[in-house]
Amino acid sequence: MDTALAQIYKPSIEAVKQASERISKVVVHTPLAESFTYSNRFGANIMLKREDLQQVRSYKIRGAYNKISSLPKDQLEKGVICASAGNHAQGVAFACNKLKAKGVIYMPSTTPSQKVAQTKMFGGDWVEVALEGDTFDDSFKNAMIRAGEDDLVFIHPFDDEKVIEGQATIGLEILEQANEPIDYVFAPLGGGGLLAGVSSVFKELSPKTKIIGIEPEGAPSMSASLKEGRLVELDKIERFVDGAAVQKVGSRNFEICKQNLDKMVTIPEGKICQTILDLYNQDAIVVEPAGAMSISVLDFFAEEIKGKNVVCIVSGSNNDITRTAEIKERALLYAGLKHYFVVTFPQRAGALREFLDKVLGATDDITHFEYSKKHERENGPAVVGIELKDKADFQPLIKRMKERNFYGRYLNDTPDLFQFII
Numbered sequence: 001m002d003t004a005l006a007q008i009y010k011p012s013i014e015a016v017k018q019a020s021e022r023i024s025k026v027v028v029h030t031p032l033a034e035s036f037t038y039s040n041r042f043g044a045n046i047m048l049k050r051e052d053l054q055q056v057r058s059y060k061i062r063g064a065y066n067k068i069s070s071l072p073k074d075q076l077e078k079g080v081i082c083a084s085a086g087n088h089a090q091g092v093a094f095a096c097n098k099l100k101a102k103g104v105i106y107m108p109s110t111t112p113s114q115k116v117a118q119t120k121m122f123g124g125d126w127v128e129v130a131l132e133g134d135t136f137d138d139s140f141k142n143a144m145i146r147a148g149e150d151d152l153v154f155i156h157p158f159d160d161e162k163v164i165e166g167q168a169t170i171g172l173e174i175l176e177q178a179n180e181p182i183d184y185v186f187a188p189l190g191g192g193g194l195l196a197g198v199s200s201v202f203k204e205l206s207p208k209t210k211i212i213g214i215e216p217e218g219a220p221s222m223s224a225s226l227k228e229g230r231l232v233e234l235d236k237i238e239r240f241v242d243g244a245a246v247q248k249v250g251s252r253n254f255e256i257c258k259q260n261l262d263k264m265v266t267i268p269e270g271k272i273c274q275t276i277l278d279l280y281n282q283d284a285i286v287v288e289p290a291g292a293m294s295i296s297v298l299d300f301f302a303e304e305i306k307g308k309n310v311v312c313i314v315s316g317s318n319n320d321i322t323r324t325a326e327i328k329e330r331a332l333l334y335a336g337l338k339h340y341f342v343v344t345f346p347q348r349a350g351a352l353r354e355f356l357d358k359v360l361g362a363t364d365d366i367t368h369f370e371y372s373k374k375h376e377r378e379n380g381p382a383v384v385g386i387e388l389k390d391k392a393d394f395q396p397l398i399k400r401m402k403e404r405n406f407y408g409r410y411l412n413d414t415p416d417l418f419q420f421i422i
Contacts (some may be wrong), residue, residue, distance in 0.1 A: 011165045011200045017143020019066045019165040020172055026065055026098055027169070028054050032177040032311065037282050040240045042298055049174055049313045050289055053290035055123060056090040058243070060157070063193055064091030066166030067155055068099060074241030075099050081152040083107070083143040085136045085242045086115030087290075087316050093249025104152060106143040108135055109318060110239060112320035129222040135239060137247045149310070158191030159250025168197025174311055175205055177198055182209045183308035184301070186294040188315050189213040189222050189264075190244035197262035198313070210262040212240030214293040214299070216241040217266045220251045222257060240269050241332070243290030243316055265297055272296050273327045275341055288319040289327075333412065336391030340368065342408035343401070344379040359400045363389040392394050 038046040049217035051059035070082055071211045079102035082092045089105045105119060109131045109291045117152045120129055136157075156163060158324020174182070185202060189195050199211045215222055225248075226234045235247040249257075257264075275292040279285040294312035298305065304401045312389075332338035360366070368385025387393060401407040 004258060004367075009161060010256060011161070011168050011197055013188075013201065013204055015161075015199070016120075016163045016168040016172055016194070016201060019062075020169040021167060022069055023062055023065045023085070023169065026055075026094070027062055027172060029266050030054060032174055035283070035312075037299060037311075038290070038295065041304055042302055042306060042310075043294070043382070045180075045309045046298070047309070047311050048179070048295075049170060049311055051170065052285070052287055052317035054209055056087070056094050057318050058087035058090065058288075058291075059167060059194060059313075060084075060087040060091035060316070062091075062143050062169055063156060063158075063160070063163035063166035063197075064088060065095040065098070067160060068095040068101065074169060074315055075153050079150075079152050080155050081143050081150075082155040082157065082364050083136060083140040083146045083243070085139075085319055086119070087243055088155075089119045089129075090122050090318070092125045092155055092170065093119045095120060096126040097124050101126065104130065104143070104146060104150075106130045106132055106146070107241075108133050108139050109243075110134055111242065112318075112319035112323065114240075114317050114322075124213075136245070137236070137248070141142055145320060156250070158193030158196075159252050160193075161252070164193050164197045164200075164252065166197070168196045168201050169320055170313065171198040171201030171205075174198075175201070178311070180213065180309050180315070182206060182311055184210050184305055184310045184336050185215060186212045186291040186297055186301075186310065187253070187311070187313040187366075188244050188290050189215045189249070189257075190290065191246050192249040192257055194313070194315065195261065196250070196253040203260050211260055211328065212297070213257065213261050213264045214297045216268055216272065216293070217268045218247040218290075220266045221246055221262050224265055225249060225254050226258060228286040232258065238269060239288040240326075241272060241293070242414070243318070244293065245380040259396060265300060267293055267296050267300075270330045271299075271357060273331035274334060276327055277331055284316075286317045286319060287314060288316050291316040291319075291407070332387060336394060337388045338385065339388070339394065339397075340383065340385045340411040341401070343382045343384045343406050344408040345382055346370065347380050347405065355406055359376040359397070359404055359406055360386070361388075361393050361397060364393065364397065381410070 035046045057180045082103040083106040132142045193337050195213050202209045371382035380395040
């Protein structure tokens with residue numbers, strides 16, 4: 001049934017305009033702001049569609065409110081249920097509170113605590129939050145079971161016509177706000193609701209605009225599906241970009257994106273982390289990993305977008321400050337500035353001093369050190385993390401370690417061992 005619907009469904013401009021009217025009382029008309037930083041860097045007119053400035057700090061309120069407010073009264077009185085990694089949950093919670101409808105929200109147990117707290121705050125007494133499963137897909141399955149047991153209306157985070165039409169209102173706003181024709185739109189993709197909606201609006205009203213979708217390298221569900229020409233469910237995904245990490249995209253969204261997208265790109269998680277830090281340090285903009293993806297990808301299109309009018313959809317800012325250390329670590333690893341080794345220290349006095357004086361470079365810094373002395377061995381292994389100022393310093397460091405017999409093993413490219421450190 002879903003596949004059949006997907007093949008024939010396409011959000012009409014009239015339906016999107018109706019959604020825009022329906023959500024107008026609760027959704028912020030977010031700015032389309034020129035970014036001086038990125039415009040200067042890429043020699044282009046880079047505009048940021050700031051959906052991170054919504055009251056729930058992501059665009060998800062659009063689709064959630066459009067869906068829930070359009071339900072028949074008898075269904076609304078029974079209540080609604082959803083599954084979400086965070087942003088859709090907050091949108092549903094906010095909508096339930098505004099519409100005075102009971103809601104049950106399933107979230108993965110791995111969801112950042114900030115998103116859980118915000119969901120409870122927005123929903124107030126109108127929502128129940130259930131933390132179950134490790135991934136969105138786990139929560140989805142549990143929520144579907146509960147929906148059947150309690151006869152609740154399921155509010156899908158992306159594979160739903162009203163949700164897609166709600167997200168599509170971003171496209172209408174961009175076209176209303178832009179003073180010149182738009183050459184490129186870059187937008188993040190998780191389940192595909194945002195891109196299915198926005199791309200449909202542009203293909204109808206601005207068909208020359210190139211639509212580029214971006215998803216995390218560790219969860220390339222749309223890329224895999226487009227490559228196969230059918231919906232693909234990934235066996236395993238990297239959950240770091242929690243707002244865009246799903247094992248399978250929506251069937252409706254896949255069919256729409258298959259027709260509308262000009263290109264689908266994956267972006268390394270470390271690159272996303274560097275963009276998060278850059279946005280905060282340079283522009284005082286706080287974004288979550290999914291919210292940084294549309295800007296992270298600009299480096300990959302640097303030549304292509306010169307002199308062009310470019311829109312990047314900044315999808316959300318629900319970032320947990322407790323993740324800052326991990327974000328910095330991933331950014332350094334991606335940039336080639338953080339390296340971990342097993343170092344073999346001769347068990348004699350002065351070995352550590354020799355390593356510090358003769359092996360480390362003048363600007364190299366030890367940021368991690370684990371060592372256990374073994375009295376019956378000639379050499380004692382230590383796990384050492386070293387941060388460099390310049391990635392060009394890496395090979396000289398390796399050379400000095402080997403020349404003085406300190407080199408044991410490089411751990412960055414050994415995932416099974418590396419995961420115990422990071």
